[in-house]
Amino acid sequence: MFAATVAVTSTASAGTTLGTSAAEQGRYFGAAVAANKLSDATYVGILNREFNMVTPENEMKWDATEPSQGQFTYTNADRIVSHAQTNGMRVRGHALTWHSQQPGWAQNISGSALRQAMVNHITQVVTHYRGKIYAWDVVNEAFADGGSGGRRDSNLQRTGNDWIEVAFRTARAADPGARLCYNDYNTDGQNAKSNAVYAVVQDFKARGVPIDCVGFQSHFNTASPVPGDYQANLQRFANLGVDVQITELDIEGSGTTQADNYGRVVRACLAVSRCTGITVWGIRDTDSWRASGTPLLFDGSGNKKPRTPRSSTP
C-alpha cells in the first residue's frame, strides 16, 4: 500500500499494513470512522487490520455532543473511542469549535452567551474524554479563503478575536495530556490563508498560548491538487515548534495518477520529522463524503487500490 511505498525503501522489515508501515517510521496511519458503520464486517475488518488512529467523522461535533444546551450525548462518540481502545488504536478528537455543524441553539445565541457556551462545551467534552485523546482539533476552519489573510466571519468570530486563544486555553485546562491542534483546509501549500494561520501559531508560541499541532485537512482534487510546496509548508510550521498532521486526506481520481498523488503526500510527511501521522477521511470510496470522486485507498468492495510500482514513482 501507499505507506509501504516509502517504508520498503528504507527498512528491512517493511510493514504489511498502513498502520504497521507508519509505526515503523514512528508515525500513525488513521481513518475517519462513522459509528453507524461499526456493524459492517467488511468495514471493521479493514479498519482493524490497517489503521492505528481513528477520528470520529461527525460524532464529536458540537451538534452531536450537545444537541440541547447543557445536555451532552456521547453514545456514538463513546462507541468509536471504545472500539479504538479495544483494538489498540489512538483517537484524534474532532472538532471542539467550528462554524459548521453547530446545534440550532448555538446558532441562535451570540456575544457573551455564545462565548460562555463555547467555553462550557469545550470544558465538558474534553473532560469527558480526558486521558483518552491523542490530539484534539480545538478550532476548525477559522480562517477565510482567498487572499485576505483574515478570519472567517462566523458567530464565534463575532464573539471577539480572542476566541481561538480562549478555546485553546480552555481545552488545555480540561486535559493537559491531549495535544491541541488548529485544523484547516486550503492551508496545505503556502498561500495567504496558510500565512495567516502561520502568524497565529507564531504568536501563540511567542505568548505561551497552548498549541501543540497544526492539522492540514488535505482534501485534494483537480481543482485543488497536492501543492508543489506541500512539504515546504509542513516544514515551516514544524519549525515553529509544533507537530504537523495530515488530518482528512482524500484525493479524487483513480489509477496511477491517484496512487502517485498519495505517494507524494506520504513522502512529504515522512520528510518532515514533526509530521506525526496521516489520517484518511474514510475507508472505502463508498464511505467518503465525496464518494463520486472515489478519493480513498480502498474501493467500494473493500479491495486495496494498487500502489504505484516503485520504478515508476516520480
Ligand code: XIL
Ligand atoms: C464532513 C463529514 O465527512 C460529512 O459526513 C458531514 O456531512 C460534513 O462534514 N472538513 C472537516 C470535516 O473538518 O469535519 C468535514 O467532514 C469535511 C470537511
